[in-house]
Amino acid sequence: MHYEWHEFLGDFDVPWPTKGDEWISRISNYMTQNCGASGYGSSSGGDLGPFLEFTVTLGSEGERADTRLLLLPQPGDRIQVWACGMDARDIDLIDAFRSAINLATAGIHEPVKSHKWSAVISEAISPYGDQPKRLPRKLSLSRMKLSSTERYFWQLGPTPLPSANSWTSRPSIPILIRGVSTGYDWMHAQRSAAEELGSLVSFLSAIWDTTIELQESPAPLEWGERQLPDQAGWMRAMEPGMMEAPNIEDLDFLEIPDWIHDAWTTMNRRARIKAAVSIYMEALRVEVRHPSLALVAFVAAVESISLSLYHEERCKSCSNHMNIGGKFNETLELATTEWERERLRAAYGNRSNTVHKGRLHGRELTPGAFSFSILSRISNPSLEASDVMIMKNAARKLLIMAMRNQLPSRMHYKNPESSQ
Incomplete structure (x- = not known):
């Protein structure tokens, strides 16, 4: 972007990732109170790299002032600030910018x-x-x-x-x-x-x-x-x-329950458990109308718990997690019966086909239809509501066990095939 003139206003100590928004808001509020409505937008170009262009509108007709600010984030939580424009400099506006920047920089270090x-x-x-x-x-x-x-x-x-x-x-x-x-x-x-x-x-x-x-x-x-x-x-x-x-x-x-406060504390302290609870919630939101997607989310919640149960093992070639399926199945043993796990093996395959091939397996395929068969499972759709419910209940049991610190200590996964 080309400007006819520019004036360096200084480097300022601003922790951009955590305080950048507040810093800009403080500048905006000061300019609004003293110079009229203000606004800013982001852009990039030339040798400047990423920057924010901050402009203000002046007067009753809302005309945008030509004199503006360029805010350039620098390494080490620093912001470099320039005043620039295409027409004549507005000295009063530059002075107002200086005051706003100084007050904003001091303000972000005040107690929240x-x-x-x-x-x-x-x-x-x-x-x-x-x-x-x-x-x-x-x-x-x-x-x-x-x-x-x-x-x-x-x-x-x-x-x-x-x-x-x-x-x-x-x-x-x-x-x-x-x-x-x-x-x-x-x-x-x-x-x-x-x-x-x-x-x-x-x-x-x-x-x-x-x-x-x-x-x-x-x-x-x-x-x-x-x-x-x-x-x-x-x-x-x-x-x-x-x-x-x-x-x-x-x-x-x-x-x-009497353990609810401890569970709340544990969830908020452990990011993996908190993520698993969040994805479980998303499954609940889509369960009725989109059971195939709900199954994907319930499985993700179980997998998240399984990753916290076993020490991390990654492939040396591709860095992907290893033995995800085996760890998943062993984790299910903590919350399901053998009969339930047998049902879930097919459901896990359906989940994988949804994730990797975009295939649906539940009532999404037959909207508005009920199945009244009590003698055999229908062939299409292949994912029954009871399978989703089993996975849902297993995920919930594991989440509560995790939040109550009732899961086994972290262990190394032993591949059954490698021990034979």
């Missing part, structure tokens, strides 16, 4: 601010009419506090078979989440809030053997506490008699 927020989660609506459960008491996990809203929230749910002429309405008992996240402002704090909430939803889904979903995303308490209406907006024309449910006091409770 705490931001209180709230969100709402609930059990997902099942197409099979399961009764909702409620949280028996308040629960604290890290900086998040959970409490039952003790009221129904009605929403439309999926039907067992796709149909535009049928629908189901189901209630859930929402759970209010109050949390605290840190950041320069809410824009930066909301990412950590969302990550914590995402981990919580996955964790609770595994612990409670259900699917928990986010109903209201995290928002600062200063905006008002997150709430849900009695029913989804598009259901308000329904007759009251169409939304009948037992008294909330008569519903079963979601179990809060």
